Amino acid sequence: MNNNIIILPIIIPMITAVLLIFFNKQEKVQKYLSAVSSVINIGISVFLVHYVHTNGIISLEVGDWKAPFGIVLVADMYAILLVLTANIIVFACLLFSYKIVDYNRSKFFYYSGVMFLLTGVSGAFLTGDLFNLFVFYEVMLMSSYFLIVHGNSKPQLRETIKYILVNVISSALFVISVAFLYAVTGTLNMADLSLRVAELGSSGIIAAISIMYLIVFGLKGAIFPLFFWMPGSYQAPPAAVTALFGALLTKVGVYSITRVFTLIFLQDIAFTHTFIAWLAVLTIIFGVIGAISFSDIKQIVIYNILTGVGVILFGVSTMTESGLEGSVYYMIHDMIIKGLLFLLVGIVFSITGTTNLDKFSGLIKKYPTLGWMFFIAALALAGIPPLSGFIGKLKIVQGGFEQGEFVLAFAVLLSSLLVLYSVMKIFINGFWGEEKIPQVLETSQVKSLYVPAAFLLALSLFYGLGTEFISSYIKQAEQVLLSPDLYIEAVLKE
């Protein structure tokens, strides 16, 4: 049995990115090459999902160094589902970029940047080694620095400085936390770490290290006290890039928190996981406050990222079967729906030339498809029953009730209403009302932008309505999170 296939979702985008650097002047080659590679990647991810579904967790010892000593890549159901979702989001964003990004920008390696970003994200999902996770984080961050500043406008330059500074500091903290954990346990393999930390029992130093990891990943995932950098940085780049960032980057942080706190730091659940639950709810509260207070549609959606992150983390913090299952459901839903919403914001921006709600209204007469797509996306975001957000939130709240966290679970429930209000505000003020459209683009030009958005919307609908079909996959992902032994066994004893 050959497990080398796990490395393909990492290495294909990397090779594509390198090839794209050589063809930077040929726009056609750039588009075809990136599209073909993205489709191949989706195919491989689908196959891997199927393979993991039938054969259980697969792991690859890179360079044939035996498990606790060398680097391992581990494809459990959660990781591979997220790799698949990430590839789909990247495909949609590529389709969107083909229309939006002109030659002047694409010749400066825009598509290479996207592919390197995908390399880092897939790697971060698949790695089973803590330091390797740091390396893939840096791959991802380096391409995100590049993409966020790509275009060289003044606000982009200004915001990139802050974005890099925050991330350099958090990377240094990451290295420091790795050093501490290595000093205490003498290993970096996550499965081995889980065993060693369990042997140490609950001690103060492990709790301190676990909080350091929470800070490191929380900075990337934008949880409550550490989200300050996000609204400014995500506002600056164009829509396709923000869609990538909003759908992928913060989720990598949340995934890492989930992985680390369901596999390694399980000694002091009463302290660490309650702490995470409170932070999650505060994140939700600040997210909805931000989303309600702004009248800029991009900012509203950006603050809704915070709410999504909070809801997922609350599910993780319950450590119950339904809570974890819900968090897996909600994670995938959130990636799709945030990608979709940012693409829709991008369409509105290319029609009106502004994202400020005070400056336009009445879009629905001229652009009915856009209006209704936005409406369905808004309902899905809030979690209205047949759509994709519902089942995840239901399970998460159920998990909260099972743990007896009634106040926090109610806060999660109430936040849905406010989330609905914040997006309906966009719908009512931007799409209804008297027609006031500052700068009208040709309708035919806008039509081609609908394709990627409709693709993601269809996916979100399928995800909501086909829950029955998906549930066995999600169940398998949740089982690994709930019982780390499955993960450890797959990595250490082959």
Added chain:
Amino acid sequence: MEIVTSIVAGILFMTATYLMLSKSLLRIIIGTGLLSHGAHLLILTMGGLKRGTVPLLDEHAASYVDPLPQALILTAIVISFGVTAFFLVLAYRSYQELGTDDMDQLRGNDQK
């Protein structure tokens, strides 16, 4: 020996924090450089500063040095080198474009 390197790492962190809190962009970048130096020194210390020979099986020595922290540091140095280079170019480019390197004036607002 570990105590001394820990203190040196602490001094590096202290200096880095001081520099990063200043207004000038160039000082901030030097601060991030020092911060990563401190982190690298910390990894070396945390692995334990042992006396021994290279970790090769043929050596038949009584004690070996742990090679992993050095591998980690090497990787981390390369990464921080890349990030610092990018940061410096960005600082130069934004100085050209925005005409300032004072963080107070780079605060920005919603209206650009």
